[in-house]
Amino acid sequence: DIQMTQSPSSLSASVGDRVTITCRASQIIYNYLNWYQQKPGKPPRLLIYGASSLHIGVPSRFSGSGSGTDFTLTISSLQPEDFATYYCQQTYNTRYNFGQGTKLDIK
Amino acid sequence: EVQLVESGGGLVQPGGSLRLSCAASGFIFSSYEMKWVRQAPGKGLEFISYISSSGRTTYYAESVKGRFTVSRDNAKNSLYLQMNSLRVEDTAFYYCAREGCSNGVCYLDYWGQGTLVTVSS
Numbered sequence: 001d002i003q004m005t006q007s008p009s010s011l012s013a014s015v016g017d018r019v020t021i022t023c024r025a026s027q028i029i030y031n032y033l034n035w036y037q038q039k040p041g042k043p044p045r046l047l048i049y050g051a052s053s054l055h056i057g058v059p060s061r062f063s064g065s066g067s068g069t070d071f072t073l074t075i076s077s078l079q080p081e082d083f084a085t086y087y088c089q090q091t092y093n094t095r096y097n098f099g100q101g102t103k104l105d106i107k
Numbered sequence: 108e109v110q111l112v113e114s115g116g117g118l119v120q121p122g123g124s125l126r127l128s129c130a131a132s133g134f135i136f137s138s139y140e141m142k143w144v145r146q147a148p149g150k151g152l153e154f155i156s157y158i159s160s161s162g163r164t165t166y167y168a169e170s171v172k173g174r175f176t177v178s179r180d181n182a183k184n185s186l187y188l189q190m191n192s193l194r195v196e197d198t199a200f201y202y203c204a205r206e207g208c209s210n211g212v213c214y215l216d217y218w219g220q221g222t223l224v225t226v227s228s
Contacts, residue, residue: 038152050214
């Protein structure tokens with residue numbers, strides 16, 4: 001089974017900060033890695049697919065990188081609406097595991 | 108506009124059953140694989156099931172295998188999750204989601220708002 005581990009589990013930052021969240025897979029998943037944003041009481045929203053492709057309508061301050069086992073989600077300049085929980089997900093195999101989530105809140 | 112609307116959640120006793128529905132609109136439902144993802148209150152996301160566009164192929168996470176059954180009716184643009192032998196640990200919000208794919212990479216691009224299933228005596 002592929003384990004997805006995100007770090008950190010929580011993060012405090014300020015508006016305008018550059019933030020990076022890391023996701024590590026327990027085996028090589030090439031670029032089969034997606035990132036989602038979830039706000040309280042709402043379903044997840046797709047941000048990045050294929051490790052680095054921005055989903056339609058997602059602001060360009062979000063970017064993804066990585067391949068193999070190590071991936072990052074970067075928010076270049078935090079906006080108030082970006083405070084949320086972020087999840088990575090592998091789609092290399094049918095189990096489609098998610099990471100445990102990274103909660104980003106206001107410092 | 109793509110819309111997914113879940114229904115059928117509620118309070119059920121341990122060992123009971125529920126059937127969740129997901130009504131799809133705004134896209135050609137019969138062309139897409141569909142997924143069920145759940146989230147226990149205050150916890151992370153757990154992928155539990157998928158069904159191919161034709162309905163011929165299904166998959167279940169170990170946590171629900173043998174107890175849950177996914178199905179679809181393409182004529183009605185609807186996805187279903189039959190949940191039997193429910194356990195307290197099945198308490199969660201249940202989301203249906205559409206799978207999109209691009210250049211061989213797949214992702215969940217549209218999600219319903221979720222329906223809450225509470226298993227308690």
